[in-house]
Amino acid sequence: MSRTDAAKALVGVKRPKAAALSAPSEDHRVRTGAVRREQTRRKILSSAMAVFARKGPDAVVIDDFVAEAGVARGTFYNYFRTTEELLDGVTAELSDVVSLSIEEVVLKIPDPLERLTCGCLLYMHIGIDMPNWGAFVMRTGFRSRSIGKMVDSTIPRDLAAAQASGGVRFVSLRAARDLMWACIKQGIQSVLAGEAPREHLRQLVGMALLGLEVHPERAAALCAMALPHVDLPQGFNWEQDSARKPS
Numbered sequence: 001m002s003r004t005d006a007a008k009a010l011v012g013v014k015r016p017k018a019a020a021l022s023a024p025s026e027d028h029r030v031r032t033g034a035v036r037r038e039q040t041r042r043k044i045l046s047s048a049m050a051v052f053a054r055k056g057p058d059a060v061v062i063d064d065f066v067a068e069a070g071v072a073r074g075t076f077y078n079y080f081r082t083t084e085e086l087l088d089g090v091t092a093e094l095s096d097v098v099s100l101s102i103e104e105v106v107l108k109i110p111d112p113l114e115r116l117t118c119g120c121l122l123y124m125h126i127g128i129d130m131p132n133w134g135a136f137v138m139r140t141g142f143r144s145r146s147i148g149k150m151v152d153s154t155i156p157r158d159l160a161a162a163q164a165s166g167g168v169r170f171v172s173l174r175a176a177r178d179l180m181w182a183c184i185k186q187g188i189q190s191v192l193a194g195e196a197p198r199e200h201l202r203q204l205v206g207m208a209l210l211g212l213e214v215h216p217e218r219a220a221a222l223c224a225m226a227l228p229h230v231d232l233p234q235g236f237n238w239e240q241d242s243a244r245k246p247s
Helices: 003-010 016-055 062-069 073-077 083-106 112-129 131-140 149-164 173-192 200-211 216-223
Strands: none
Touching (some): 062 083, 083 112, 083 131, 112 216, 200 216
16 A cells, blocks of 8 residues: 555544543543532532521421522522422431441440440530531431431440340330430430530430449449540531541
């Protein structure tokens, strides 16, 4: 083949390098769009947490969330269709974010009773240190869809393991779970309302442990434990730096 024929044969051939150069640009746009969508979703969720904390789940309308988040109504509907769906979204993501952040810390504790106590105390302290979050738990905490992993799986898991090891005694796992959750919820509410000091949280957990037939000296020692550091992810308007260590 002559040089002229070879040159003609190359006319219209797609060069791999040119195609490869366009791919990163497209990927970058996709990634950037995904990041922006997630940022908007988090903004709506954190704003919704504040609205639900102030008004409760039954006295809100879509415009409350639109105004709080500073987004257009159409933007809101790109993510959530109803206030009920938004409440489920706040619960599923924010409640479980808190629970999973605590889990990363307490799963390092081998003793199930110590793990249970530590997890409950951390959850309560976060509710005090992050007022939007604490008030949200207070206003929605008795709705079955608004409880999250802390009550649905973490507390029952540690209670069952503690009973198996002889650390606690109870006749009903559900009753024991409800006792601990009521302790958590009421403790946050009393301290946020200014009706009790922060040490009230440890006193409540101690009484709950006694109700589970934990030896008094053991219960006192557990409630006096130093609580570990917990990191909460950024972007949810926790009203405080995400790195925290409760007292």
